[in-house]
Amino acid sequence: MITFESVTKRYPGGTVAVDALDLEVPDGRTMVLVGPSGCGKTTSLRMINRLIEPSEGRILLDGRDISQTEASELRRGIGYVIQQTGLFPHRTIVDNIATVPLLKGWPKAKARDRARELMDLVGLDPAMARRYPYQLSGGQQQRVGVARALAADPPVLLMDEPFSAVDPIVRATLQDELIRLQAELRKTVVLVTHDVEEAIKVGDQVAVFYPNGKIAQIDTPQRLLGDPADDYVENFLGFDRGIRRLAFFPADGLDLQAGIVLGDGTTVEQARRAAKQAGESWVLLTDAGRLPRGWAALSDLESRDGREMLAQMPLAPYGHTFRVGKDSLRAALDATVLSRTGLAVGVDDQGRVVGVTSYERLRAAIQAAEEAADGQGARPS
Amino acid sequence: MSWAWDNRALLAQDTGSHLYLALMPILFGIIVSIPVGVLCVRFRWTWPPILSLTSVFYAMPSLALYLVLIDYTGLTDWTVIIPLTLFSLSVLIPNVVAGLRSVPQPVRQAATAMGFGTLRQVVQVELPLAVPVIIAGLRVATVSSISLVSVGQLIGIGGLGYFFTDGEQRDFPTEIYVALVLIVILAFLADGLLVLLRRWLTPWERARDTRATRRALSATVRGSRAEGVS
Structure with a gap:
């Protein structure tokens, strides 16, 4: 646990970078400090490993004042990742990663074995071990940076804009990797x-x-999006926070319509009845394995002979699907918005159709999720 | 040429002493300039006065220094080695400082944050990364030193410089040319060895050698001045 107790950083000349900051980071969790440039977030981070010393207040690590621990001793127990990676250009990848174990006095062979383990953990090809940092891409260098920070298995990891210097696709991958690693390493x-x-x-x-x-709000992402403390936070979050918040509600809360999901043995007559009974103007045809094939319009069905097979009809593409057990309401909404029928197909992990959703069904699910979230209590003030 | 062959023993002996007189100052220069350069980077206020001091060393006419030193060190090798050491410092210290400053800030910060102690960080991270710039300075200092030793002949200690005065007095230019060629060869060899040394010390620079060299050369502003003198 990291605890900031009214920590202030004042620079000569009177600039206050961090103003009476109180903050608690529980063990095994990820705390993100976010704000515009110059807001003091990086200064706050660097005070944790004493790259910057606070002017007032104190920082505790598991209840111990960090100013009581010798700085380099403290730092060897805290992983540190920065945007520009700060890899040592003159050391090979494996030796870069082995840095802290070597500083801690591990034998060289053991430190290198550990470094190779970490290369595997962060998804680096073992063939890169003997290369130098400049021979790697930006994303690979950042992976090395993360591996180096984790090498001595520190309980605390500080990351200063770790993914800002890589392109958006690599950034998204690295973020996913961080989430995966964090689920494993805590x-x-x-x-x-x-x-x-x-x-x-x-x-x-x-x-x-x-x-x-100063801090405007500390909350879970879901609560931040749902209940911003003031206009500043609301503006900072951006205009579509309502939709983004749906990412935190699982799609399995949806009441899916299964009545208009029809197998390939269905006749046009049966399809017409199913659509009318459900009050929908489309039916979804699936194959024998319940994989989706496409939409048939009720208007088309009505102009056909009822004895024809549904599978002979012209079909509209079923578009994007969402996974009921894994995706969020945001994914379900997105699939619905993108669908030309206004209906989206929910599938299981094998891609088999579970049912379809509509705007009405989404609205009900969102309302239920909001109520459940509100039931968890208001934001502590 | 037959003169050179006939006098090969003397030439060899003077080449040896020439190298000794030229390289001892470089050795002392390295020993002094590295800690002083580290000091100048750690404690920034020390840099301006030390830079001024190295400029004084640089401006000082070596002959005058020889004459002053004779009173203290007599007609020994030290009378030549000390002024040349001071001269080498005027090239080496600014290069050590430039080299240490060329270490990227994120690298330095990462090293601190990993938990390197001050001394360890200098030895294991900053100095290795400063090697290309330091060796660029070393090349200039070494070549200058090899050339400047012959001035010591004015007080009788000048390695191959002996053949310049001797050739002049005896009106025998062959001697002068042979010594001159030998000095140039020595300078080339020393320079080439330093290039090899840099390659050996900086395997990570190999693929971008051209870029590193350009960076190193631009850091050697004082160096180009020194070449003009020699």
Whole structure:
């Protein structure tokens, strides 16, 4: 657990970078500090490993004042990842990763074995072990940076804009990797970013900073999106926070319509009856394995001979599907918006159709989810 | 040429002493400039006065220094080695400083944050990364030193410089040319060895050698001045 007790950083000349900050980062969770540049988020981060010393207040690590631990001793127990990677250009990848174990006095062979384990953990090809950092791509270098920070298995990991320097696709991959690693390793992570999307994606908790070194709100991403503390936070989150919040509600809360999902032995007559009974103007045809094939319109069905087979009809593409057990209401809504029928297909993990959703069904599910979330109690003030 | 062959023993002996007189100052220069350069980077306020001091060393006419030193060190090798050491410092210290400053800030910060102690960080991270710039300075200092030793002949200690004065007095230019060629060969060899040394010390620079060299050369502003003198 990391605890900030009214920590202030004042620079000569009177600039206050961090103003009476109180913050608690529970063990094994990811706390994201987010805010505009110059808001004090990086200063706060660097005070945790004493790259910057606070002017007032104190920081506790598991209840111990960090100023009582010798700085380099403290730092060897805290992983540190920065945007520019800060890899040592003169050391091979394996030796870069082995840095902290070697500083801690491990034998060289053991430190290198550990480094190779970490290369595997962060998804680096073992063939890269003997290369130098400049021979790697930006994304690979950042993986090395993460591996280096984790090498001595520190309980705490500090990350300063770790993914800001790579392109959006690599960034998304690295964020996913961080979430995967964190699920496995359960480190106490403090991550600084100016990207609110990133904060919401990777954070268990998000601390939003005002531009003046004070905190506007600390909350779970879901609550932040649902109940911003003030206009500043609301503006900072961006205009579509309502939709983004749906990412935190699982799609299995949807009451799916299965009556208009029809197998390939269905006749046109049967399909017409199913559509009318459900009150929908489309039916979904599936194959024998219940994989979706496409939509047939009720208007088309009515102009046909009832004895024809549904499978002979012209079909509209079924478009994007969402996975009922895995995806969120946001994915279900997105699939619905993109669908030309206004209906979206929910599938199981094998891609078999479970049922379809409509805007009405989404609205009911969202309302239910909101009520459940509100039931968890209001934001602590 | 037959003169050179006939006098090969003397030439060899003077080449040896020439190298000794030229390289001892470089050795002392390295020993002094690295800690001083580290100091100048750690404690920034020490840099301006030390830079001024190295400029004084640089401006000082070596002949005057020889004459002053004779009173203290007599007609020994030290009378030549000390001024040349000071001269090498005027090239080496600024290069050590430039080299250490060329270490990227994120690398330095990452090293601190990993938990390197001050001394360890200098030895294991900053100095290795400063090697290309330091060796660029070393090349200039070494070539200058090899050339400047012959000035010591004015007080009788000048390695191959002996053949310059001797050739002049005896009106025998062959001697002068042979010594001159030998000095140039020594300078080339020393320079080539330093290039090899840099390659050996900086395997990570190999693929971008051209870029590193350009960076190193631009850091050697004082170096180009030194070449003009020699």
